[in-house]
Amino acid sequence: MKKLALLGKDISHSLSPDLYREIYKDKNLNYQLIDIANSADLPSLAMLMKDLDGLNITSPYKEFYLNQVEISSNEIQSINAINCIMKQSDRFFATNTDYLALKHLVPLMKKDLKIVILGDGVMSRVVQIVCKFLEIEFEQRSRRQDPELFTQFSNGKFVDENTLLINCCSRSYCFEGELGTNSHFWDLNYRHSHHQEYFKKTSSYTDGFSLLKLQAEKAAAFWSQLKN
Numbered sequence: 001m002k003k004l005a006l007l008g009k010d011i012s013h014s015l016s017p018d019l020y021r022e023i024y025k026d027k028n029l030n031y032q033l034i035d036i037a038n039s040a041d042l043p044s045l046a047m048l049m050k051d052l053d054g055l056n057i058t059s060p061y062k063e064f065y066l067n068q069v070e071i072s073s074n075e076i077q078s079i080n081a082i083n084c085i086m087k088q089s090d091r092f093f094a095t096n097t098d099y100l101a102l103k104h105l106v107p108l109m110k111k112d113l114k115i116v117i118l119g120d121g122v123m124s125r126v127v128q129i130v131c132k133f134l135e136i137e138f139e140q141r142s143r144r145q146d147p148e149l150f151t152q153f154s155n156g157k158f159v160d161e162n163t164l165l166i167n168c169c170s171r172s173y174c175f176e177g178e179l180g181t182n183s184h185f186w187d188l189n190y191r192h193s194h195h196q197e198y199f200k201k202t203s204s205y206t207d208g209f210s211l212l213k214l215q216a217e218k219a220a221a222f223w224s225q226l227k228n
């Protein structure tokens with residue numbers, strides 16, 4: 001039986017177990033949720049991976065095991081964050097499947113829209129690196145670095161109506177602004193109850209489920225590639 005796990009904080013809502021059972025077509029797949037509230041309580045990677053075939057990592061631990069893994073891609077190394085690990089013999093290999101999935105999804109979502117990225121955490125960094133790789137211009141708004149402009153996008157109206165807002169903030173953040181006619185809000189969180197309710201009468205909202213599903217497929221391909 002394949003043994004997989006997701007490491008994170010407050011992850012009881014995670015859809016990953018069902019997604020991977022669908023990907024592997026195995027209802028009996030052993031997929032654990034390792035919910036750890038404090039980084040001080042994180043086990044060593046060797047201990048964590050002892051009985052696992054593959055490990056997913058979500059916020060806030062995507063930077064924690066960087067110095068214990070090998071990353072073959074220069075692009076992934078530049079992100080300084082990993083979310084997928086595999087053990088081969090006594091070595092640990094890692095990648096970032098958010099980056100791999102976003103390289104595919106960002107061009108599909110952009111269309112003719114101007115990109116504004118909300119947030120300054122790991123996911124914001126990944127989206128920015130993807131945009132730079134694809135030579136797509138963007139702006140970024142941060143609650144910590146630029147609170148006034150961030151509030152303008154979060155609670156006000158857009159001057160430029162042709163905007164793709166990519167929300168990279170944590171699930172605790174709730175957008176309450178007014179989108180322009182041709183603007184679109186792409187939430188990288190999935191099934192965010194506030195945003196689902198806020199945008200329920202419009203077609204200007206996309207949640208993060210498509211990202212979650214595609215990065216899971218990229219993770220399965222990564223594990224399969226290393227096993228071969």
